[in-house]
Amino acid sequence: MFGSLTTPRRVVVTGMGIACPLGVGVANVWQRMLASESGIGPINLFDAKDLPARIAGEVPTGPKAEGKLDLNEWIPVKDQKKMDRFIQLAMVAATEAVEDSGWVPESEDDRNATGVMIGSGIGGLPTISENAQLVGAGKARRLSPFFIPSALINLASGHVSIKYGFKGPNHSVVTACATGVHALGDAARLIALGDADVMVAGGTEAAISDIGMAGFCAARALSTGFNDRPQEASRPWDKERDGFVMGEGAGIMVLEELEHAKKRGAKIYAEIIGYGMSGDAYHITAPAENHDGAYRAMKAAFKNSGVTPDQVQYVNAHGTSTPMGDDLELEAVEKMFGEFGKQLAMSSTKSAIGHLLGAAGAVEGVFSILAIRDRVAPPTLNLHEPSRESVIDRVALQPQERPIEVALSNSFGFGGTNASILFRRAP
Amino acid sequence: MSDTAEKVKKIVVEHLGVEEAKVTSEASFIDDLGADSLDTVELVMAFEEAFGVEIPDDAAEKITTVKDAIDYIEAQKAA
Numbered sequence: 001m002f003g004s005l006t007t008p009r010r011v012v013v014t015g016m017g018i019a020c021p022l023g024v025g026v027a028n029v030w031q032r033m034l035a036s037e038s039g040i041g042p043i044n045l046f047d048a049k050d051l052p053a054r055i056a057g058e059v060p061t062g063p064k065a066e067g068k069l070d071l072n073e074w075i076p077v078k079d080q081k082k083m084d085r086f087i088q089l090a091m092v093a094a095t096e097a098v099e100d101s102g103w104v105p106e107s108e109d110d111r112n113a114t115g116v117m118i119g120s121g122i123g124g125l126p127t128i129s130e131n132a133q134l135v136g137a138g139k140a141r142r143l144s145p146f147f148i149p150s151a152l153i154n155l156a157s158g159h160v161s162i163k164y165g166f167k168g169p170n171h172s173v174v175t176a177c178a179t180g181v182h183a184l185g186d187a188a189r190l191i192a193l194g195d196a197d198v199m200v201a202g203g204t205e206a207a208i209s210d211i212g213m214a215g216f217c218a219a220r221a222l223s224t225g226f227n228d229r230p231q232e233a234s235r236p237w238d239k240e241r242d243g244f245v246m247g248e249g250a251g252i253m254v255l256e257e258l259e260h261a262k263k264r265g266a267k268i269y270a271e272i273i274g275y276g277m278s279g280d281a282y283h284i285t286a287p288a289e290n291h292d293g294a295y296r297a298m299k300a301a302f303k304n305s306g307v308t309p310d311q312v313q314y315v316n317a318h319g320t321s322t323p324m325g326d327d328l329e330l331e332a333v334e335k336m337f338g339e340f341g342k343q344l345a346m347s348s349t350k351s352a353i354g355h356l357l358g359a360a361g362a363v364e365g366v367f368s369i370l371a372i373r374d375r376v377a378p379p380t381l382n383l384h385e386p387s388r389e390s391v392i393d394r395v396a397l398q399p400q401e402r403p404i405e406v407a408l409s410n411s412f413g414f415g416g417t418n419a420s421i422l423f424r425r426a427p
Numbered sequence: 428m429s430d431t432a433e434k435v436k437k438i439v440v441e442h443l444g445v446e447e448a449k450v451t452s453e454a455s456f457i458d459d460l461g462a463d464s465l466d467t468v469e470l471v472m473a474f475e476e477a478f479g480v481e482i483p484d485d486a487a488e489k490i491t492t493v494k495d496a497i498d499y500i501e502a503q504k505a506a
Contacts, residue, residue, distance in 0.1 A: 078444030082465075142476075145468040 008100045010244070011188040012426065014266040015101025015254030016366050017093035018068060019389060021057030021247050021353040025093060025244050026100070028067030030370050032352075033378050033400045038197025038231040039353045040245055045208050053222035055230035056208045057087065057247030057354035067178075082146045083159060084124030085206035085248070090156035091163070093250035094200055098164060098266075101254035102266060103166070103198055113197040114166040116157040117187040118252065119173030119180065121358030121413070124151030126209035168196040173358075176413030177318075180361025181205045181421050182253060185275030187255050197260045202362035204250035213246060219285060222246060223321065234355075235382035236319035236348035237326045237394055244320040247354030251362030258427065268426040270369045273307060273406075276300025280416025287412065290335075291328035294318075294410060297418035298336045301408065307420050310340045312422075313402055314377050316368045317410040318354050329410065334390060345377035345402050347395035352381050361411035365421060368407040372425050375404050431478070431504070432497045438473050439493060442466065452494040467491075474500060 004168040021039025022029040031041075039057045062068030063234050071080055074092045083091070094116075105111045131147045149155055154172035169190055173183040180203030187201035207213075216222050223243035226233035234245040259283070263266055278296040282288035302308065316332060319326050326348075334341050349367050350356075356363055371377055376399050383396040393400070405425050412418045436450045443460050456462040456470060471487045474480070474496060480503045481491070490496050 076444060078442070144472070145465040149465075368438065 001289055009192045009194065010258035010427070011191045011255055011272045012258050012261050012267040012273065013253050013369060014256045014261050015097040015103065016269065016369065017096030017100060017252045018058050018249070018363060018366055019089045019092045020188055020251070020356065021059060022065065023060055023067035024069050024098060025067050026083070026370070030078060033160045033280050033367070034376065035347065036255030036379050036381060036398060036401065037352065038381055038389070040230045040233055040282060041362045042230060042419070043208060043268065045215070046210050051213055053213060053217050053246070054227045055233055055245060057245060057285040058208060058262035059249055068115070082150055082394065083155070084125060084127040084150045086120050086204045087150065087156045087159055088246065089250040090118050090204035092161055093159045093202065093252040097252040100199060101256070102253060103256070104326050109326065111165050111167045113168050113198045114406055115170060116161045116166055116198040117169070117171045117183050117190070117199055117201045118155045118156040118338065118356055119175070119183040120156060121174065121176045121179050122205065122207045123153035123255050125207050125212045127151045129209060129211040139299045143224060160200055166200065175417045175419070176415055177355065177357050177360055178411040178413035178417045178419045179358035179380055180363065180365065181411040181419035182277070182361070184233055184272065184279070184362060185419060185421050188272045191255055191257050197246070197257045199255045200252060201219065201255055202250065202252035203359040205357040205359040206248045207357060208246055208248050216246060221322065229362060232382050234321045236321045237330065237353050237386045237388070238319065238383045239385050239387040240325065241321045241323060244322055244350070244352035247350070247356040249353070249356050249363060250359050253362065253365065265417050270423040270425060271373055271427055272421065273424045274301040274303070274305030274422030276303065280418070283418050285414050287325055287328050288416065289415065291332040293416060293418040294329055294332040294412060295335055297420040298332070298408065298410065301420040301422050307422065309337045309340065310410055312337070312408050313343065313345065313404040314371050314407040315344060315346035316364045316371070316407065317346050317348045317414045318410045319380070320350055321348070330388060330392065333334055333392060337392070342391040345393050345400055346392050347378055347380040349378050350398045351383070361409065365423070366410070368409045368423050372404050372407050372423060374405060374423050375402060376400065377402050377404065387419070429497070429501070431501050434477060435474065435493060435496050438477055439470065442470055442473055450493055452461070452490065452497070453492060455492050456489065480504070
């Protein structure tokens with residue numbers, strides 16, 4: 001029974017929340033995504049004039065009523081300074097997800113059966129940078145007592161548990177850009193194996209800071225050729241692509257044991273039916289030849305899922321818009337789906353919001369579920385001329401109505417870590 | 428109210444996010460104003476910054492109420 005998500009206990013999604021460059025709130029973000037809008041623009045969070053990459057996807061600032069972010073509407077001012085921005089964004093998305101699920105544990109047993117697993121790729125980088133500068137200036141004694149707890153990655157899970165009194169497993173994932181999928185998959189397994197009945201799970205990231213952007217620039221990972229046309233910079237599979245566009249945000253889901261959700265009459269978005277992982281054992285940043293790790297992660301997700309590739313209609317690709325990775329992933333998906341590739345829609349929603357690193361997999365999981373709910377594949381923006389032809393439809397420029405019942409979402413991270421997750425329409 | 432008292436209370440209001448009326452001289456940071464031990468460390472740092480004084484750890488531990496803070500700072504300034 002181990003290694004299977006469908007026995008002994010099935011896991012469903014009963015709540016979702018998002019903060020991303022297209023805004024705050026699932027309904028608002030999805031509407032903008034289907035309108036082929038882009039959330040990429042010039043960097044406002046710091047002065048980026050000295051960097052080769054000066055654009056990013058920032059969560060827009062403004063009132064909640066307009067689908068934007070005003071932190072004061074979400075987190076008491078006194079608590080904001082105890083959280084790096086990555087925790088603040090997680091709190092926003094977690095609040096939406098928990099409220100959306102309607103889950104309010106009344107008894108101590110219920111609280112003990114409700115856990116949190118929110119990960120981040122990098123954590124409190126801006127906070128670490130600010131405090132390092134104080135130390136460098138000889139002001140070591142001026143460090144805030146909140147410096148360490150506001151930078152620690154597991155404090156996103158910690159703060160959510162404190163806010164809601166969720167006393168079950170409190171855990172966190174750190175696997176670079178695969179974090180979001182790993183958090184969802186691992187949390188689902190905790191439920192499947194009986195460690196919890198409900199898990200608040202997902203990923204969060206806020207690395208649009210001087211040191212974060214400079215670091216990824218140094219690794220030659222970011223797009224630098226579209227500073228004057230930011231909305232055209234993230235262009236997965238297009239032949240003009242030149243690197244990924246940094247994004248920030250959080251995607252959080254409430255995962256729940258199927259019978260638990262039914263018993264309380266919860267609305268069920270989808271079921272998590274498969275989850276697969278692999279390692280490349282190849283290179284710290286580059287994907288392995290033929291993206292064999294991606295193929296093996298997808299294959300592992302199908303194992304014990306009860307579905308086969310012919311039953312999948314949509315793939316949310318990792319598709320970061322880097323010259324090398326996009327076509328290698330395409331090749332791996334072609335190998336996975338074989339002749340059924342021609343009935344697939346595969347898009348990269350990073351084309352609209354950039355790469356949210358540790359939050360990417362969770363946010364894209366939300367999009368995959370919405371694709372099932374509304375039977376529509378969100379578009380790949382800026383895909384005018386693919387660098388590589390394929391039988392797989394990559395949903396260029398406009399969304400497509402499709403009979404989507406099962407969706408697969410991929411995430412791959414530095415260090416050669418790969419994860420894939422399968423969602424199916426609610427049982 | 429002395430300038431020091433006014434400034435101390437303003438800092439407390441800002442850092443602990445409490446209503447001004449609650450910040451009486453007798454108010455305890457932890458028991459009355461909802462602070463935890465890390466909040467009090469940060470408060471003392473804010474006092475040091477605002478008044479240009481140094482408050483060593485052993486003295487900081489004894490500052491538990493608004494009045495304690497005002498008295499300590501005024502004594503330092505007089506010295």
